[in-house]
Amino acid sequence: MQRTLIKNTINTIDEKVRICGWVHTKRDHGKITFIDLRDRSGKLQLVAYQKMSELHNEDVVEVIGTVKKRNERSINPNLPLGTVELDVESYKVLASAGPLPFDISKEQLDLELPTLLDHRALTLRHPMIQAIFKVQAEIIDGFREFMKNNEFMEFQAPSIVPAFAEGGAEVFEVSYFQYKTYLTQSPQLYKQIAMSAFERVFSVNKIFRAEPSVTSRHLTEIVSLDAEMGFIESWEDVRDVSEECVKHIFERLSRTCAEELKMFNATIPVTVEKTPTISLTEAQEKIYQSTGRDVRGEKDLNPEDERDLCEIVFKETGSELVFVYGYPTMKKPFYVYPQPDNPEFNEGIDLLCRGVEWLSGGRRINDYQQLIDHVEKWNMDPSKIRMFLEAFSYGVPPEGGFAFGAERITKQILGLSNIREATMFPRDMERVDFRLSSIQESSNE
């Protein structure tokens, strides 16, 4: 008999079906046992007379029975399948579960983060945890979908890189035969090279940051969503495409993840037809006028500024999104395009939402000589980026692009308190699957 997915039992009332799944929870009432069986599509109540009482949570079973409408009194209006149940005829245990360190049948898991991650293999079975990764998969695929719709070509940016152009200690070293190589911190230079050949490219790739920091915002391994486009008229083209991209992702999430968002009481950010754009200088002035805090002239917005600015703009315009434009040129990477009429500031943009930066981008320098001048001004070793510089020596159109991290967007949309919750297998200073201290011990045994 073909397996019926639990979500489809609603369409097979009074039919005999075979379903398979995990014992999510069990209630024993003497002669009758109630089981909530879970499969990838949902949960269904099983009613078993004088059987199944020996089962444990997370046992894997195959069950044959008849789908019945529940009587009025036992209908559960809060469950998608709360109007039906399965009269169990027979069943078979496919795999038994050993002892569980905690109960995962509760609606909320209520675990400390280290416990949640120490037992990732178990907590991934909880419907709310599953919802996080469903949402993340839709964000990533929504990004790709938008890019493909707009004729961007997907390419694979490399993870291992030969050298670090911009210095910084926050990089992981890889022993590469007799050589030293590194894990990439960003596909930036590669996506610009790919753009210089294909015009419009995107990538979904890992980036790595060896930041010795264990805050709720830091991961060492991140999924970066990157796009780059040639033949732009100005930085505003880049801004507009990034805005459409984010709105496309929002639209897709509200269509495909309504149930998952509800589980977190999460809402899609409110947008307006044209997301407001304000310069860094204007933003600092606004913050000063509104809060009295004087951050005018600072080189960037700090976290408090970002929160204040989002609040101010939301009050003024009703938009939860806001673009900030124009950062001090010398404080940002060498490839960012300086404003032609005010070269102290650049044509970089950030997209803020709900008090946090969601996306960064801007126009890049495409003129070879200007790039070479910047490399010198930034005190960089041109030999370390020679493939990149070579690309620009062959003629590259005006161009720009943007990037954002899949985990941060997932965290922000669902209102998670820690970015580790938005990563299936998070890596940080202290953990790579396990707490690293415990691993080193065990490997020394």
Add this chain to the structure above:
Amino acid sequence: MQRTLIKNTINTIDEKVRICGWVHTKRDHGKITFIDLRDRSGKLQLVAYQKMSELHNEDVVEVIGTVKKRNERSINPNLPLGTVELDVESYKVLASAGPLPFDISKEQLDLELPTLLDHRALTLRHPMIQAIFKVQAEIIDGFREFMKNNEFMEFQAPSIVPAFAEGGAEVFEVSYFQYKTYLTQSPQLYKQIAMSAFERVFSVNKIFRAEPSVTSRHLTEIVSLDAEMGFIESWEDVRDVSEECVKHIFERLSRTCAEELKMFNATIPVTVEKTPTISLTEAQEKIYQSTGRDVRGEKDLNPEDERDLCEIVFKETGSELVFVYGYPTMKKPFYVYPQPDNPEFNEGIDLLCRGVEWLSGGRRINDYQQLIDHVEKWNMDPSKIRMFLEAFSYGVPPEGGFAFGAERITKQILGLSNIREATMFPRDMERVDFRLSSIQESSNE
């Protein structure tokens, strides 16, 4: 004026348009200059009277002019846009190209591989090289499309891993704060963990192999396409899904990449309704009967066996695909399911095509105790895979999966001679963008 893509000029005859692109090639005939302009969508002939003669190949220009039908004599039936040309009115140079190390306007590049890769930023502009990465993007997205259609959920497998379960020196070490970690060789154990929670999962992720080998088949960084599924009835379910997946990719390529395949004189492999499956033992017997080479009893097929078998099966059945089933249990990883009635052999499968293995998979052990027994038999340290083992202690259904490398499939379909051609930024023992010997020198300066 809005930019018109070159491919769309065929629909704007006698209209004034603005097009942008690279000077692919230029022919000066005194008062008249012919230029082939290239953008991401194609190539168009420009006709310029007393202008544009100073341009060089790869200069980036914006051109305004009128699209004209070519007169009969100058129609080029071999070009998609061979029936039209652009009468140039005015143009603007957006970026000038410096000297090129070689001409990329020829139909075939004819470069030695090291040169092709040393100047990757330039060779990526050649239409045949671009075709390779278009095909690769379609293979990868075709895989994802099939998986999504079949309710597999995408997840992100990690790159940095804490320890190596199966030993082997072919692993890259990463300095991770004060700890040693490694680059993943396969998402195998992670996809099984993810499957144990989500039933059906897939991932597109980098894997890393420190094989000290510079053959035409070796890369250190590979894009692995991975799938895993629970609640299978037998290994044949895994085989059937992998077969449908590969056929889906073939179907998509013939729909979206007809032009690119033609450039390489490449054809999609011939398939039959049900791809033949033969056991390793039968395969060895067939090879013996057909060629006289006695490889019966060997633990695996060697490259010559693979070529012979594909030829034999093609002659017998007309299928360029063939599944080989059942390898010696102890010669394969600990997680592969042994055949219940013949436990010396396992339920692993390989898909061969045109003399090479394209895909590997099979049924896995899902019973916790059986896994523990295997870990012991294989002499492995269970503490190194405790997250994996923990997942199986909580009840996991019968399951299996498969994997294949995006670069190998790209190479095989297009008939490329070296796998490095099928990677935009290939990494091997001697090269990470540049030849590593040259990098180390420059960093010691």
